[in-house]
Amino acid sequence: MFEATFFYSLAALVLGFGVMVITARNTVHSVLFLVANFLCVALLFLGLGAEFLAIIQVLVYAGGIVVLYLFVVMLVSLKGVPEGQGSPRRRAQLGFLMSAAVLAEISAILVYSARHPGNVPAAPAALQGGNTETVGMLLYTNYLVPFEVASMLLLVAMIGAILLAKKEI
Amino acid sequence: MLETYVVPLLKIAVLLNAVLVSVTYMVLLERKVIAWVQVRLGPMRVGPYGTLQPIADAIKLLLKEDITPARADRWVFTLAPIVSMVPALIAFAVIPFDREARIFGYRVPLYIADVNIGLLYILSITSISVYGIILAGYASNSKFPLLAGLRASAQLISYEVAVTIMLVSMVATAGTLSMVGIVDAQYRSGLWYAFVQPVAFVTLFIGGLAETNRAPFDLPEAEQELTGGFHTEYSGMRFALFFLAEYANMIVVSAVATTLFMGGWLRPFPNVGALSVLDFVPGWIWFLGKTFVFLYVFIWIRATLPRYRYDQLMRLGWKVLIPLGIANLVVTAIVKVLL
Numbered sequence: 380m381f382e383a384t385f386f387y388s389l390a391a392l393v394l395g396f397g398v399m400v401i402t403a404r405n406t407v408h409s410v411l412f413l414v415a416n417f418l419c420v421a422l423l424f425l426g427l428g429a430e431f432l433a434i435i436q437v438l439v440y441a442g443g444i445v446v447l448y449l450f451v452v453m454l455v456s457l458k459g460v461p462e463g464q465g466s467p468r469r470r471a472q473l474g475f476l477m478s479a480a481v482l483a484e485i486s487a488i489l490v491y492s493a494r495h496p497g498n499v500p501a502a503p504a505a506l507q508g509g510n511t512e513t514v515g516m517l518l519y520t521n522y523l524v525p526f527e528v529a530s531m532l533l534l535v536a537m538i539g540a541i542l543l544a545k546k547e548i
Numbered sequence: 549m550l551e552t553y554v555v556p557l558l559k560i561a562v563l564l565n566a567v568l569v570s571v572t573y574m575v576l577l578e579r580k581v582i583a584w585v586q587v588r589l590g591p592m593r594v595g596p597y598g599t600l601q602p603i604a605d606a607i608k609l610l611l612k613e614d615i616t617p618a619r620a621d622r623w624v625f626t627l628a629p630i631v632s633m634v635p636a637l638i639a640f641a642v643i644p645f646d647r648e649a650r651i652f653g654y655r656v657p658l659y660i661a662d663v664n665i666g667l668l669y670i671l672s673i674t675s676i677s678v679y680g681i682i683l684a685g686y687a688s689n690s691k692f693p694l695l696a697g698l699r700a701s702a703q704l705i706s707y708e709v710a711v712t713i714m715l716v717s718m719v720a721t722a723g724t725l726s727m728v729g730i731v732d733a734q735y736r737s738g739l740w741y742a743f744v745q746p747v748a749f750v751t752l753f754i755g756g757l758a759e760t761n762r763a764p765f766d767l768p769e770a771e772q773e774l775t776g777g778f779h780t781e782y783s784g785m786r787f788a789l790f791f792l793a794e795y796a797n798m799i800v801v802s803a804v805a806t807t808l809f810m811g812g813w814l815r816p817f818p819n820v821g822a823l824s825v826l827d828f829v830p831g832w833i834w835f836l837g838k839t840f841v842f843l844y845v846f847i848w849i850r851a852t853l854p855r856y857r858y859d860q861l862m863r864l865g866w867k868v869l870i871p872l873g874i875a876n877l878v879v880t881a882i883v884k885v886l887l
Contacts (some may be wrong), residue, residue: 402581405621407624407686408623408624411624411683414679417662428667430663430664431665432669433666434668434669434672437672437675438668438671438672438675441675441676442672442675442676442678443675443705446675446678446679446682446701448699449679449682449701450682450701450702453686453694453697453698454698457748469583484667495642511664511665511668511725525846534751535549
């Protein structure tokens with residue numbers, strides 16, 4: 380009972396903040412709602428017993444990435460919302476198409492997973508009183524290649540950013 | 549019931565009050581110490597030797613007019629002081645003051661929570677606290693606070709990287725992220741980690757100075773260039789909240805440094821039996837004493853050192869501390885594998 384209440388109230392908050400992010404008129408406000416959204420997601424993770432993931436969510440997303448968003452927003456658009464290009468009707472149609480595609484994808488996944496109830500074991504890490512070790516162990520054994528590819532991707536992005544920012548090297 | 553709800557709530561209430569009182573008295577201590585360094589007396593009028601000065605200050609700030617600038621972003625302007633104060637207070641949740649104490653025959657652990665991600669929790673809380681500064685700078689709708697807010701957040705983010713890398717090598721030595729576990733690991737190794745990881749210790753202290761915006765890294769508050777920093781437009785109790793948050797952050801940094809590198813509640817040379825005379829002093833007194841030493845050094849540094857230039861600050865962070873951190877991590881890993 381308690382868990383269900385916890386989950387549904389948090390889920391409502393997450394969705395509510397998500398809507399606020401895209402409806403807020405002020406860009407800084409919308410970034411702030413994004414932070415609130417991330418914090419609620421972190422609480423959801425915490426409720427699932429994934430405390431490492433929850434903390435990383437706060438540390439990386441709320442505390443790192445969104446701060447950079449805020450930087451950019453504050454420096455670029457202090458004078459208010461920039462004038463949009465192109466006709467709003469066309470953009471609305473495009474947005475509608477894209478969200479329809481995402482919705483279709485999600486429902487496809489839902490239907491598929493309902494038909495194929497896999498034998499996914501419940502997360503055993505929560506029982507051992509900590510999943511930091513488990514996550515670390517898995518990252519460096521089973522998922523070593525994806526982990527390295529991801530770090531490579533970040534390195535490429537970093538070098539690209541430096542190349543763009545520096546006029547002459 | 550008693551164990552799960554009442555005792556933690558009581559602990560939280562006691563801790564919050566203790567932190568707030570010590571924060572106000574930190575202000576007096578700072579004024580007194582700086583006065584002594586400069587061969588002055590400091591506050592002397594209110595109470596004997598000025599001991600009631602913080603209370604007078606608090607009453608004055610509470611009674612002051614609370615001004616919101618006309619073109620300010622009202623919501624965010626109200627939110628910013630709260631956002632900067634709350635992280636400083638909730639960080640205390642995982643700081644262990646002692647393993648346990650006997651209070652009225654009960655054995656009560658002197659920490660609110662011992663979670664196995666304690667150190668990560670502290671790091672994520674400090675990464676949240678930057679919002680208070682950025683938002684204050686943005687919401688004031690004024691040049692100087694905005695510049696100060698940008699400076700402060702750039703500074704905080706840069707030094708957070710260096711501190712985090714250094715803490716990774718500390719965690720590699722301790723083998724745990726739990727704050728209680730780290731103190732236990734120091735007990736087992738018989739050495740405070742300040743001697744095992746001296747580079748990490750010094751970097752943590754420098755990074756702590758930078759993250760709390762203290763001298764010599766108090767550029768966000770550089771009066772000559774920025775009039776007052778991100779809180780220029782704030783007045784009354786909202787200004788006081790920023791002020792208190794800075795001091796609370798100092799206490800957090802000192803307490804974390806004590807736990808991680810100075811053996812927390814352990815007495816000096818915890819494994820030497822000949823010194824067990826020292827055990828008659830309870831652990832939490834050792835803890836508070838060590839924390840106080842750090843706080844005193846904070847003030848001492850402020851009274852002694854001139855302020856850094858902004859490019860010097862950034863160079864120190866990115867070109868000295870971060871490479872040093874990576875080198876320290878590599879050396880720690882090699883030593884750990886070889887031993």
